Amino acid sequence: MEGFVQFAQKTVKAVSDIIPFSISVSNDEGNIIGDSDSSRIGTMHRPSVEVIEENKVIRFTEEKVASMENVLPGVAVPLIFDDKPVGVLGIIGDPDDVESYAHLVKQYVEMMWQETLHVQLENLNAMTLESFVQYVLLNESVSQEQVNHYCKLLRIEHDCMRLCIVIDIGNHLLDRMDAGQKIPSSESLKKTLLNCVVRAFDGNGDSVCAFLNAQQIVYLKPLDDEDSYRYFMDEFRNRGHRLQEMLQVYGIDHVTIAAGNCCTSLECVFQSYREAAHLMSYGRKQSITPGIYNYYDWDVLINMLPHHIDTNIKEILMQRLRPLIDDESFMQLKNDFLMYCNYNMNVSRTAEALFVHRNTLIYRLKKINAVTGLDTGSFEHCTLLYFVLKE
Incomplete structure (x- = not known):
């Protein structure tokens, strides 16, 4: 399994610090990929193949291993992932002394591996989602086939009304990295911030929320119809205030939020993103407070009117x-x-x-x-x- 070798070596080091016995981990082909004695790594441990094939615990006494090559006394147990044996854990010592440890360490290793896989899948999904939003928001022309592929992969509803909300957190993440914050810590914070956005804007299974870049989070809000759009926009400023308060808990004091108009599909959602980005830029230049902008807000429209009397603003007003x-x-x-x-x-x-x-x-x-x-x-x-x- 990809990543199993690195995981095995980390596990051996972690477990060796807390139990009084040496341990080893072999893959499903019998090769030792982690061992308290580093000189054994990469060597063949043939009994591990037997443990994998029979999928059961095997005890190795001093007498049994006397005629076996590269085998030490102890207990070997299969490591089970996704209901099948993928490796072997060995605890070295008198079988009567180490067998109880073997079962405990087996449970620990399996649990940690499942957690590792879960985190890896979450990170992969987050990266795929970021690639998707960059594709649909930063390109005027997108391939319907490619969008459908992403939707199927990410289980996103394709044909529904959506609006794009942009949340700008400034250089907060970049400043943390410059200050020497570890990447895992930053990834954990990113996940927390995304959860805040989803909670503030009442997300559901069809919502799309991801980082567009280090400064901006985008939220593609699904809408049932025009009435649900109006209802949501009536509450937009309150929800924006709530999000700003939530992010202040994490030291992010200067948050700007903007929403574009609704669009009919993901292929044209870039228009909503551009409208939100334009509003955000305009609001900052004009120092419009409290930094929560949308075309459904009369105060924002009144402020824009002298500067934007064009076809687009007329269409926005007509819709409103x-x-x-x-x-x-x-x-x-x-x-x-x-x-x-x-x-x-x-x-x-x-x-x-x-x-x-x-x-x-x-x-x-x-x-x-x-x-x-x-x-x-x-x-x-x-x-x-x-x-x-x-x-």
Whole structure:
């Protein structure tokens, strides 16, 4: 088994420090790959083949080994992984004295090997996931066949709506490495930070969360439909605050978070990533606090509006106002609101011009507030809505 030799030698060293007997480990071909006596490593231990074939404990007394080459008295037990013998553990000494140790050490070695395999598989999966997100987020054009291959390998749902969230932690990991932190420690921290992101954004089995690079974590949030998107975005700032607080526990004080718009498949999720990256860059330049940005946030859109009056921002605003546009009384609400703006947000004068009661107009303005989340009593919010409806 790949990695078994290195593991065997580490195990021999660790176990030799805690028991009073010498030990050896052989592979399934009978070759000694780990031994308290390093001169025996690489030599053939033929009885190990017998232990593997019979899959049972064999005792070797002084009399039995007298005529055997490279065999010492003791007990040999098969090492079982995935329900089959893959190696042999030998405890050297009087069989009556060492047999109880053999069974204890066997359990320890098997447990440690399973744990080692588990960690290796986790690390391999993490590396594969990082390669996947780099592929789909950093390339405008991706192969559907390649994306399908990754999805099958990683058990990721392919055809569902997703949005990309980018979490920037700055140079925290790089600074730890510069300060002499060990790689295993850094890997453990990375796993912890990814778990924080998943918990903060209510992850499930279809979520994709990985490091894009040493500074950025990306989270591809699956969505059922437009309603689930709106619900999630309504809570986005609160969830972002929660994540910032969680990361502060690990000494990461400056965290920037941004979300792009939702997309229909993994092949086009790079658009959502670019939108999030653009928002993050813009928010930093404009010193917008608290460092949690998304296109569903009216305050962010209002801040961007003077600088980004283009086709893209119009499409974003139209998407954000879709519930109002789809309302059955939209045309009336639109007309009343535009008139309200034309009369400088004066309710009494607007109601008089519309030939309706003042309370009727207030009711309709409150309905706009409820449907859109805007505040028609705010000049800035009214300016934003006026811009879209007038268009």
